[in-house]
Amino acid sequence: MPETEKDQQDTKNVGLFVTCLVDFFRPSIGWAAVKLLQDAGCTVDVPAAQTCCGQPAWNSGDRSAAQSLARKIIETFETYDYVVAPSGSCAATLKKDYPEMFADDADWSARAVALSTKTYELVSFLTDVLNVTRVKAEFPGDATYHDSCSGLRSLGIKDQPRQLLESVDGLRLLEMKDAEVCCGFGGTFCVKYSDISNVMVGNKSRNVETTHAPLLVAGDLGCLMNIKGKLAREGKNVEVRHVAEVLAGLTEAPGIGDQK
Amino acid sequence: MIQHPAAKNFPKNVDQALKNETLQGTLRQVSGGFVDSRATARANLPEFDSLRDAARYMKNHTLQHLDLYLEEFEQAAKNAGGHVHWAENAKDAQQIVLDICADTNAKIVSKGKSMVAEEIELNKALEENGYEVVETDLGEYIIQLRNETPSHIIAPAVHVNKKQIEQDFRIAHSHLDPDRSFVDSSSLVREARHVLREKYFLADVGITGANMLIAETGQSVIVTNEGNGDLTQSLARVHIVIASLEKVVPTLDDASTVLRLLARSATGQPITAYTTFSSGPRRASDPDGPEEYHVVLIDNGRSKMLGSDFQDVLRCIRCGACMNHCPVYQAVGGHAYGSVYPGPIGAVLTPALSGVEDNKHLPNASTFCGRCEAVCPMRIPLPKMMRHWREREFEQHLTPAAMRYGLRFWAFFAERPKLYHFCTRWANRVMHMSARGKGRFSYLPFASAWTRYRDMPAPEATTFQSQWAKNRK
Numbered sequence: 001m002p003e004t005e006k007d008q009q010d011t012k013n014v015g016l017f018v019t020c021l022v023d024f025f026r027p028s029i030g031w032a033a034v035k036l037l038q039d040a041g042c043t044v045d046v047p048a049a050q051t052c053c054g055q056p057a058w059n060s061g062d063r064s065a066a067q068s069l070a071r072k073i074i075e076t077f078e079t080y081d082y083v084v085a086p087s088g089s090c091a092a093t094l095k096k097d098y099p100e101m102f103a104d105d106a107d108w109s110a111r112a113v114a115l116s117t118k119t120y121e122l123v124s125f126l127t128d129v130l131n132v133t134r135v136k137a138e139f140p141g142d143a144t145y146h147d148s149c150s151g152l153r154s155l156g157i158k159d160q161p162r163q164l165l166e167s168v169d170g171l172r173l174l175e176m177k178d179a180e181v182c183c184g185f186g187g188t189f190c191v192k193y194s195d196i197s198n199v200m201v202g203n204k205s206r207n208v209e210t211t212h213a214p215l216l217v218a219g220d221l222g223c224l225m226n227i228k229g230k231l232a233r234e235g236k237n238v239e240v241r242h243v244a245e246v247l248a249g250l251t252e253a254p255g256i257g258d259q260k
Numbered sequence: 261m262i263q264h265p266a267a268k269n270f271p272k273n274v275d276q277a278l279k280n281e282t283l284q285g286t287l288r289q290v291s292g293g294f295v296d297s298r299a300t301a302r303a304n305l306p307e308f309d310s311l312r313d314a315a316r317y318m319k320n321h322t323l324q325h326l327d328l329y330l331e332e333f334e335q336a337a338k339n340a341g342g343h344v345h346w347a348e349n350a351k352d353a354q355q356i357v358l359d360i361c362a363d364t365n366a367k368i369v370s371k372g373k374s375m376v377a378e379e380i381e382l383n384k385a386l387e388e389n390g391y392e393v394v395e396t397d398l399g400e401y402i403i404q405l406r407n408e409t410p411s412h413i414i415a416p417a418v419h420v421n422k423k424q425i426e427q428d429f430r431i432a433h434s435h436l437d438p439d440r441s442f443v444d445s446s447s448l449v450r451e452a453r454h455v456l457r458e459k460y461f462l463a464d465v466g467i468t469g470a471n472m473l474i475a476e477t478g479q480s481v482i483v484t485n486e487g488n489g490d491l492t493q494s495l496a497r498v499h500i501v502i503a504s505l506e507k508v509v510p511t512l513d514d515a516s517t518v519l520r521l522l523a524r525s526a527t528g529q530p531i532t533a534y535t536t537f538s539s540g541p542r543r544a545s546d547p548d549g550p551e552e553y554h555v556v557l558i559d560n561g562r563s564k565m566l567g568s569d570f571q572d573v574l575r576c577i578r579c580g581a582c583m584n585h586c587p588v589y590q591a592v593g594g595h596a597y598g599s600v601y602p603g604p605i606g607a608v609l610t611p612a613l614s615g616v617e618d619n620k621h622l623p624n625a626s627t628f629c630g631r632c633e634a635v636c637p638m639r640i641p642l643p644k645m646m647r648h649w650r651e652r653e654f655e656q657h658l659t660p661a662a663m664r665y666g667l668r669f670w671a672f673f674a675e676r677p678k679l680y681h682f683c684t685r686w687a688n689r690v691m692h693m694s695a696r697g698k699g700r701f702s703y704l705p706f707a708s709a710w711t712r713y714r715d716m717p718a719p720e721a722t723t724f725q726s727q728w729a730k731n732r733k
């Protein structure tokens with residue numbers, strides 16, 4: 001995405017794609033995203049017509065359901081300068097999968113590609129497009145970061161969240177072993193093949209614990225719910241949050257899956 | 261007789277694999293090694309990623325003109341005095357090999373490691389026809405003794421630990437001193453070598469696979485770390501190379517591009533200990549070599565893949581990196597897949613070779629984490645192709661009904677934002693309240709597959725959309 005000087009001075013009109021999981025389970029992440037975007041000078045809108053990006057259907061082979069959900073998202077978001085999602089996985093669906101979904105359909109293909117070029121995952125949007133290098137937030141203590149697969153391998157998100165986390169006052173980042181290895185969530189995978197998923201999330205939980213960090217952060221709520229669920233089941237007392245909550249300094253609410 | 265697992269029983273195979281403590285121990289021991297060595301090898305070769313691009317391009321070009329390069333190979337191999345046979349399917353390939361063995365009056369057949377031999381079930385065909393088959397690759401030899409199939413494409417016995425091998429050897433090599441001790445792995449290797457060497461010399465026919473066939477020279481190339489391939493092919497009177505069609509590369513230079521990627525991706529070595537180029541039968545001036553040289557070119561479903569959604573998988577050089585890096589493979593091992601080719605490559609290739617119906621689990625047993633594609637030296641988009649299979653399964657109603665209807669039910673709401681937000685608001689409220697401030701559930705009736713192993717975080721109060729709407733008023 002070429003960035004001219006003029007672009008950078010203009011206020012950016014961002015359509016926030018909240019994602020269905022954040023909408024339902026963890027509105028705190030949505031508010032954190034809004035705050036981060038506004039602090040960086042964007043105007044943020046959350047169109048009410050959004051629901052789900054269609055990834056579960058697409059990954060399960062239901063092309064027609066995926067396409068009809070994708071058309072809705074394209075119609076809903078194509079008027080914004082940028083589309084931003086607090087999820088590498090959903091952002092990758094809009095950015096990578098939509099163009100593929102409509103490859104054989106001239107009209108929709110152009111619209112899908114146009115949407116793709118202006119869609120970003122939240123943290124990489126802050127760093128790569130808005131050139132944010134630090135945030136004003138505070139979190140005393142150690143934290144470890146899990147690289148969610150789509151963000152890491154489809155969108156190249158690796159250093160961006162670490163760079164911003166390092167700028168959080170009082171926070172020290174500890175790397176866990178195999179941070180880049182899948183946590184076993186995989187959307188429907190975790191219920192279709194729950195035995196295998198269990199082994200994977202068990203490994204993740206062990207690697208989190210070994211760092212002794214009291215806080216785990218990542219950029220995708222699905223992974224976070226999966227890992228927190230396992231940590232809690234194993235009686236491991238680790239607070240789990242979306243990276244946006246920490247970067248926005250909105251950490252008053254209890255962590256994911258924790259009691260008030 | 262050990263029952264080999266079948267792909268259609270994948271969930272059951274997984275269950276057994278996860279309960280098998282010995283296997284789990286072995287898997288834990290080996291999984292990190294391959295990953296670390298490949299990472300080091302890659303870091304030590306700055307042009308590694310550009311080599312991958314070059315190899316990908318070269319192979320795409322070859323596949324586009326596959327007929328021409330195969331004919332060029334055939335001609336060059338014939339010019340060197342070799343025989344080239346074309347096999348449309350596994351049966352044809354077996355028959356061709358059996359005919360050559362019969363013409364040779366063979367009794368003992370030695371074999372280097374070959375995945376396509378597994379694919380066409382060559383050993384079974386040879387044994388049923390009365391030939392003694394001697395596996396010369398240590399891993400293959402071990403699984404032959406155990407009557408198992410390979411669990412990995414480059415390390416067939418990776419699922420077996422040292423103690424198990426020791427037991428197998430004591431039973432199989434009963435002519436040796438029963439009180440001998442095996443101090444380390446190299447004593448096992450020494451014993452296998454000693455036993456196998458005797459047989460090499462008795463073999464009438466030596467069968468090897470091919471890592472590549474070179475069109476311009478008519479050569480076949482194999483790489484090994486034990487040198488067993490060389491002995492297999494040069495000591496027997498007749499050398500048979502069996503190779504699937506996509507193994508052909510245009511030139512020697514192209515072969516060298518692949519060789520530079522292959523061992524690094526597979527084991528992290530810059531190059532395997534032995535790389536052997538076979539150029540036809542022994543010439544008058546050669547000090548050794550076979551009297552006859554045959555190449556069996558096996559289609560067995562490849563030509564159908566050309567021009568399909570699955571053509572890219574024909575770039576595969578069988579390095580095994582995708583399975584070495586696959587968290588699912590690492591959890592369950594190769595046998596659970598019930599497929600000659602396990603792991604991500606098998607999840608794409610096996611349904612293409614033997615139908616998606618019997619193999620429907622394979623492309624589904626993935627989180628699409630993308631690690632396989634990230635390490636594949638030939639840049640094969642494995643997750644994307646697994647997704648293609650899932651689409652076929654959906655079309656053919658092979659996807660479980662609960663999943664199909666569930667998705668449609670979900671899509672019905674998701675396509676109607678007003679209804680959707682209304683329903684999610686209520687569902688959120690019900691779920692939030694039933695958590696009674698505990699923050700999570702240890703059991704949920706409609707998500708028991710989830711709560712069997714982990715808690716389910718409870719939703720925060722009210723959905724984001726309703727908070728946002730209220731806030732804007």
Ligand code: SF4
Nearest residue numbers: 576577579580582636
């Ligand atoms: S698919 Fe790629 S990584 Fe897997 S065996 Fe083939 S070449 Fe190697």
